[in-house]
Amino acid sequence: MESRRQFITRTAAVVAAAPFISTRVTRALAANDRPRLGWALCGLGGLSEKQIAPALLKTERSRLAGIITDTPEKAKKWQAQYNIPDRSVYTYDTMSKMAHNKDIDVVYIVTPNALHAEQTIAAAKAGKHVYCEKPMEVSVERSQQMIDACKAANRKLGVAYRCQFDPLHQECIRLARSKELGDLRLIDAAFNINIGGPGQWRLTRALSGGGALMDVGIYALQAARYLSGEEPVLVTALEQKTDPVRFAEVDQSMLWQMRFPSGVLANCSSSYDSGVGAYCRVSTQRGWFGMDPAFFYNGNRGRRSDGKDLAAPEIDLFAAQMDDFSRCIQENAPSKVSGEEGLRDVKIMMAIYEAAKTGRAVTLT
Amino acid sequence: MESRRQFITRTAAVVAAAPFISTRVTRALAANDRPRLGWALCGLGGLSEKQIAPALLKTERSRLAGIITDTPEKAKKWQAQYNIPDRSVYTYDTMSKMAHNKDIDVVYIVTPNALHAEQTIAAAKAGKHVYCEKPMEVSVERSQQMIDACKAANRKLGVAYRCQFDPLHQECIRLARSKELGDLRLIDAAFNINIGGPGQWRLTRALSGGGALMDVGIYALQAARYLSGEEPVLVTALEQKTDPVRFAEVDQSMLWQMRFPSGVLANCSSSYDSGVGAYCRVSTQRGWFGMDPAFFYNGNRGRRSDGKDLAAPEIDLFAAQMDDFSRCIQENAPSKVSGEEGLRDVKIMMAIYEAAKTGRAVTLT
Numbered sequence: 001m002e003s004r005r006q007f008i009t010r011t012a013a014v015v016a017a018a019p020f021i022s023t024r025v026t027r028a029l030a031a032n033d034r035p036r037l038g039w040a041l042c043g044l045g046g047l048s049e050k051q052i053a054p055a056l057l058k059t060e061r062s063r064l065a066g067i068i069t070d071t072p073e074k075a076k077k078w079q080a081q082y083n084i085p086d087r088s089v090y091t092y093d094t095m096s097k098m099a100h101n102k103d104i105d106v107v108y109i110v111t112p113n114a115l116h117a118e119q120t121i122a123a124a125k126a127g128k129h130v131y132c133e134k135p136m137e138v139s140v141e142r143s144q145q146m147i148d149a150c151k152a153a154n155r156k157l158g159v160a161y162r163c164q165f166d167p168l169h170q171e172c173i174r175l176a177r178s179k180e181l182g183d184l185r186l187i188d189a190a191f192n193i194n195i196g197g198p199g200q201w202r203l204t205r206a207l208s209g210g211g212a213l214m215d216v217g218i219y220a221l222q223a224a225r226y227l228s229g230e231e232p233v234l235v236t237a238l239e240q241k242t243d244p245v246r247f248a249e250v251d252q253s254m255l256w257q258m259r260f261p262s263g264v265l266a267n268c269s270s271s272y273d274s275g276v277g278a279y280c281r282v283s284t285q286r287g288w289f290g291m292d293p294a295f296f297y298n299g300n301r302g303r304r305s306d307g308k309d310l311a312a313p314e315i316d317l318f319a320a321q322m323d324d325f326s327r328c329i330q331e332n333a334p335s336k337v338s339g340e341e342g343l344r345d346v347k348i349m350m351a352i353y354e355a356a357k358t359g360r361a362v363t364l365t
Numbered sequence: 366m367e368s369r370r371q372f373i374t375r376t377a378a379v380v381a382a383a384p385f386i387s388t389r390v391t392r393a394l395a396a397n398d399r400p401r402l403g404w405a406l407c408g409l410g411g412l413s414e415k416q417i418a419p420a421l422l423k424t425e426r427s428r429l430a431g432i433i434t435d436t437p438e439k440a441k442k443w444q445a446q447y448n449i450p451d452r453s454v455y456t457y458d459t460m461s462k463m464a465h466n467k468d469i470d471v472v473y474i475v476t477p478n479a480l481h482a483e484q485t486i487a488a489a490k491a492g493k494h495v496y497c498e499k500p501m502e503v504s505v506e507r508s509q510q511m512i513d514a515c516k517a518a519n520r521k522l523g524v525a526y527r528c529q530f531d532p533l534h535q536e537c538i539r540l541a542r543s544k545e546l547g548d549l550r551l552i553d554a555a556f557n558i559n560i561g562g563p564g565q566w567r568l569t570r571a572l573s574g575g576g577a578l579m580d581v582g583i584y585a586l587q588a589a590r591y592l593s594g595e596e597p598v599l600v601t602a603l604e605q606k607t608d609p610v611r612f613a614e615v616d617q618s619m620l621w622q623m624r625f626p627s628g629v630l631a632n633c634s635s636s637y638d639s640g641v642g643a644y645c646r647v648s649t650q651r652g653w654f655g656m657d658p659a660f661f662y663n664g665n666r667g668r669r670s671d672g673k674d675l676a677a678p679e680i681d682l683f684a685a686q687m688d689d690f691s692r693c694i695q696e697n698a699p700s701k702v703s704g705e706e707g708l709r710d711v712k713i714m715m716a717i718y719e720a721a722k723t724g725r726a727v728t729l730t
Binding site: 181182185186188190192194234236237238240241242253255257259262263265268269271273274275276277279281283284285286287288305359360361 | 546601624632634640670
């Protein structure tokens with residue numbers, strides 16, 4: 001007969017392989033038995049408050065263990081709401097003291113892009129693994145510094161590409177790889193939003209490093225990469241700025257095209273000054289498939305040209321990505337959203353900016 | 366009391382203003398009373414056989430009056446099927462003799478692209494108006510020659526942009542102009558097909574002048590132009606050829622981007638080596654609208670982000686465009702699908718080829 005340990009290991013494996021069909025029973029057993037890693041959130045803005053902290057109430061391998069903020073009122077509110085002890089509350093300046101806090105295993109960086117490197121390096125030096133919001137940083141150099149710091153500290157680094165954990169995106173990747181509809185030909189991917197009024201860090205280059213492309217275009221870029229399963233070798237781009245006041249420092253809209261080695265082409269767009277549109281469509285040899293919307297927290301919808309079902313269970317993407325990173329730490333397994341993966345996007349985005357600036361195709365090596 | 370003439374004029378005006386609500390009664394009255402122009406089809410391939418000739422049985426201002434073909438068997442078959450007298454049957458070489466045929470008012474050129482100029486010029490010299498399949502021709506020079514020849518002969522020249530007569534496209538244009546969803550921002554438009562095996566004229570540069578862009582990309586180009594209501598000032602492009610045998614002479618796939626003066630950007634694609642995809646999506650300040658499919662003979666579907674109805678009656682687009690051209694001749698009114706309109710697309714397509722070839726943005730003047 002199966003021992004309890006064996007049963008848990010077996011069901012935990014099932015959960016890891018197909019978390020969406022896990023029952024309440026296996027989940028409860030797994031959750032009770034498996035140690036949870038302590039996550040500290042660095043930056044308590046809207047994303048932390050509305051998505052990440054609530055998700056940490058659903059995670060199985062991760063729990064909210066600490067906060068890093070320069071706003072004392074926020075710290076108080078969060079401590080009360082999530083029962084966080086004083087010893088696990090830090091400011092950006094005192095992050096290095098986390099080294100002595102055994103409750104915290106991972107720091108999730110949820111601050112403006114241009115602070116990521118400094119905070120990642122501080123967390124790594126304090127012996128913590130780092131999970132970082134996208135884009136990873138504002139330059140190739142700073143992204144590389146993050147990778148180097150985590151490597152030197154023997155800590156893992158992950159980038160919060162939540163769509164890679166969306167079962168619908170995974171189903172599209174499966175469909176692409178299986179070639180059920182033939183070889184891939186063209187990928188259209190777009191993420192357009194209205195960023196809202198001035199005064200926010202995303203419109204300030206020193207903090208964001210860029211506009212629509214860095215913030216939402218990155219989803220389209222990621223999708224083109226993981227759907228094709230390839231790295232682009234050439235990009236062309238076209239930038240648009242009709243509101244040079246609001247978008248004095250960052251790109252308002254960016255269109256770009258990519259060529260992949262197999263011959264797949266991608267046509268992508270991103271905007272900070274548009275009604276919301278987030279979609280993706282893959283033309284293949286014998287048809288097409290796609291998602292519209294594609295990049296939302298939930299409610300994404302799939303379609304394929306042959307009318308077959310292109311659906312997948314909806315899960316909490318924030319919970320899924322954090323638990324996956326915890327799993328990678330626990331099992332010392334590589335993360336599919338590693339620092340190197342984040343760096344690839346930053347490199348390509350810099351080439352897109354260059355192509356837009358020069359009006360010339362830029363070759364990627 | 367209203368005289369019969371007054372009644373017909375009034376109802377005919379209603380029919381012209383809103384042809385889709387015309388009743389059988391008004392249609393019959395209008396058709397009986399109004400002289401129909403005689404159309405001769407030059408080139409009896411699939412499009413003539415399956416779309417244009419059947420449409421000429423539904424037209425109110427146009428009727429099939431003659432044929433021009435170098436294939437005697439086709440001539441015989443068509444004469445029998447459509448009751449065409451011997452005197453209205455020509456070969457490409459005898460077209461000039463049409464000058465004496467009062468039954469023929471318009472020649473509809475439905476031959477390979479590189480024959481359009483020669484045949485248009487012959488028809489114009491014979492005193493006939495010319496309606497020509499798109500693309501108008503294979504070069505700017507030859508397109509200009511067509512315009513010049515028709516002008517010199519005081520005949521009208523039209524290009525068969527049937528989508529401009531699609532009530533769904535017209536509704537999208539209305540929506541764009543009305544700014545119900547705000548200013549336009551980005552236009553995505555694509556027409557991808559699988560052109561099939563070798564041996565056809567469309568894959569032979571000497572006859573087609575180009576591939577996917579010239580044949581199907583032109584729909585996306587047109588849509589971007591009439592939806593924005595502007596002319597592009599800059600293009601970038603990316604070509605792809607993974608099958609250099611089948612596509613030895615023409616473009617297999619072409620992606621291109623356009624910048625319009627107001628700031629609207631367009632992201633377009635066309636392919637000869639893809640499952641069928643024909644769609645269009647316009648991102649606006651406060652939402653989006655689009656068509657998928659967008660460019661089919663029928664069955665096109667509209668959607669808008671606010672969930673409101675984006676539908677329009679389905680009509681025979683070939684009948685609509687021919688009757689409109691007949692109307693322009695009868696009323697000596699300008700056609701919205703004039704030779705100049707056709708030339709604009711040819712100019713832009715040449716710039717797209719140049720941008721793809723050089724990897725540089727091309728400015729349009």
